[in-house]
Amino acid sequence: MSVEVINVHKQFANYTALDHVNLKVASGELVALLGPSGSGKTTLLRTIAGLDFPDNPAEARVLFYGEDVTGIPASHRKAGFAFQHYALFRHLTVFENIAFGLRVRPRATRPPESEIRERVGKLLQLIQLEPQAKRYPAQLSGGQRQRVALARALAVEPKVLLLDEPFGALDARVRKDLRRWLRQLHDEIHLTTLFVTHDQEEALEVADRVAILRAGRIEQIGTPNEIYDHPASSFVYDFLGQVNLFHGRVKDNAVVIGSAAFDLSEKQAPEANAVAFVRPHDIRVSRSAGPGEGWLPARVIRCTTTGPFASLELEQLDGGAHFVAQLTREELRSLSPVPGEHLFVALQRVRVFPPEPPKPA
Secondary structure, three states: OOEEEEEEEEEEOOEEEEEEEEEEEOOOOEEEEEOOOOOOHHHHHHHHHOOOOOOOOOOOEEEEOOEEOOOOOHHHOOEEEEOOOOOOOOOOOHHHHHHHHHHOOOOOOOOOHHHHHHHHHHHHHHOOOHHHOOOOHHHOOHHHHHHHHHHHHHHOOOOEEEEEOOOOOOOHHHHHHHHHHHHHHHHHHOOOEEEEEOOHHHHHHHOOEEEEEEOOEEEEEEOHHHHHHOOOOHHHHHHOOOOEEEEEEEEOOEEEEOOEEEEEOOOOOOOOOEEEEEOHHHEEEEOOOOOOOOOEEEEEEEEEEEOOEEEEEEEEOOOOOEEEEEEEHHHHHHHOOOOOOEEEEEEOOEEEOOOOOOOOO
């Protein structure tokens, strides 16, 4: 393992930021730390970087390639760190910003000037900013400044690259372009990388594995497909995208909602009452109840379109629940629903989760 976190606990006054967290990251892996605000993801990254330290040093460990770095400060951990707001030096050119970490090394470990220039030149090629080498940060776009910040972190040849919301200050279009660039960059250099994000789409698109944090603990870790298709809890399912909730009853590995029964996507223990989770794109809408499967009657409330998709807001007639079905524009044109009209819906890939234990008082 290139990075291993063992039993790390971190407390800020009455707030538990990390609750005895364990994490293993393989060499060359790109791992996203994903979670809502206050879940502990940035504190975990800072603890790995050496900017924060565990409150239980006798039991906790942070290892880089098997070496215990738990008590070693950030300046001696050989971790590259890039922040959301770049932290570039405004009075230095792009070239000198990238070279900064090499130039400030003690004389005994400082590379010769020829090596510094060669290394920075290669990084400028890597981030595709050779023509901007003599410009200052104020003369660059936000995306270009972030690429410079990443190159500066890479210049010191870190063992691990740590990124805290690297694209959080950028607009949506630039974010999409840069996260594709980051994935391509990682595929070229294969440097172990952890990045913090609250953007689910970003984590699922870029990372090899995603660790979802909640209240200072890792709720689930796995590949993007694993956590999306097989969420470990209702929290994970809900956090990874829009969700509809239907109240019903589990019976014979199906959930009965109103007058219809729908097969569950995974085997569940029988429960007297249950909440069924269904994503909008897993709801079929029809003008009539088709044969061979359950159909719920629903009333159309409104319809909105965004790009190639339409969101159809409906009300369950025999339960009163409001929910949303996602349609393509072609499906919308074929159906042509109007507010107040009665339709039928079939639910697919329905999930039911065990009730969560009560929170301690």
